Amino acid sequence: MFPHLLLLLLAAKANAQKYWFSFGDSYTQTGFVTNGTEPAVGNPLGNPPYPGYTATGGQNWVDYVxxxxxxxxxxxxxxAYGGATISAELVTPYEPTVLSLTDQVNEFLDSYAFMRxxxxxxxxxxxxxxxxxxxIGNSYYLGGDRDAYADFFCDVGARNFLFVNVPPIDRSPLMLAQSTSAQALEKSVIEGFNSKLTVRVASLKANHSDVTTWIWDSNAAFTAILxxxxxxxxxxxxxxxxAPDIFWGNNYHPSSYAHAYFGQDVAAVLGGFI
Structure with a gap:
């Protein structure tokens, strides 16, 4: 095969169409519903109209990536769904209608898992x-069997995983209005949560040799900016x-302007996968 043709084929493969199933809370949500307009060429996030219903308006990191x-x-x-916890049975969300990670996984199972x-x-x-x-914000609780979710995704054919740790929400304006002891306690719990996440991602990779994993260290990204x-x-x-020079969009969520940096960070971590 001619070298230049091989390079063209490799470039075409690298830039081929990709799919992304995203799960999370208000830092990630765009308001997508499974019975709405599906993602397609020219409308890659499907519904609602771009950039969707994000926590502070404007694009978030999912939009940017x-x-x-x-x-x-x-x-x-x-x-992703605003207010989500890992499991509503373990940590009660702010409203009973909030879809937890468990609920989001069930939506994926019902709508997309068997359309592989x-x-x-x-x-x-x-x-x-x-x-x-x-x-963490609702109860400083560390529960939720993330291992079970990872195993489930592997069972239905998922092989490429991006995990994001918890940012320093102890430095949010909401928490800065609280006592220093509350801030210190939350920071400690975040550190514990993130440490366990790193261990579990390594375990997932060790137990599934055909799996590729990435971790975006949102905690480090936030910290660098703050x-x-x-x-x-x-x-x-x-x-x-x-405003373009404001990091926090409200007292608990980063602005769209901050999310622009997050999108760049995530893309760098993924190294051209998408």
């Missing part, structure tokens, strides 16, 4: 989970509102 920070056509099924061959294939599909913020906000174009580490 799907439409900007990628090397492929990415069709994203974003099952006609819709998605193991090699070209990413599964991401960013969960734990509300588990420690030196002006270096990233933000006014400070505590103000919240809707």
């Amino acid at each position: 799907t439409t900007v920070d990628n090397t492929s056509l990415v069709l994203t099924y974003n099952l 061959e006609p819709l998605w294939e193991s090699a070209d599909t990413l599964f991401s989970v960013w969960i734990g913020i509300n588990d 420690d030196d906000p002006t270096c990233y174009g933000f006014e400070d580490a505590t103000t919240y509102g809707d």
Whole structure:
């Protein structure tokens, strides 16, 4: 085969159409519903209209990675739901209608898990989970069998996993209004949660040799910006509102402008997979 033709074929394969099933909470949600418009060329996130119903308005990291920070056509099924905990039976969400990670997985099972061959294939599909913020925020609880979810995904053909740890929400304006002891306790619990996540991701990889895993360290990404906000174009580490130089969109969620950095970070971690 001619060398230049081989390079073209390899480039075409690298940039082939990819699929993304995303799970999480308000840091990830775009308001997608399984009975709405499906993702397609020209509308890669399906429903609702872009950028969707995000926590602070505007694009979030899923929007950016799907439409900007990628090397492929990415069709994203974003099952994340605002307020989600790992399991509503373990940590009660703020409203009973909130879809926990358990509920989101069941939605995937009912709607997409058994459409693997006609819709998605193991090699070209990413599964991401960013969960734990509300588990910690609501009760400082570390429960939830994430191992069981990972095994389930493997059973239905998932092979590429992106996990995201919990950011330093102890530094959010909401928590800065609380006592220093509450902030210190939350920081300690976050560190424990993130440490366990790292161990479990390593275990998943060890137990499934055909699985590829990535971890986006959101905690480090947030910390880098909050420690030196002006270096990233933000006014400070505590103000919240809707302006290009504001990191926090409200007192608990980063702004769309912050999410632009997150999208770039995630794309770098994935190394061109999508």
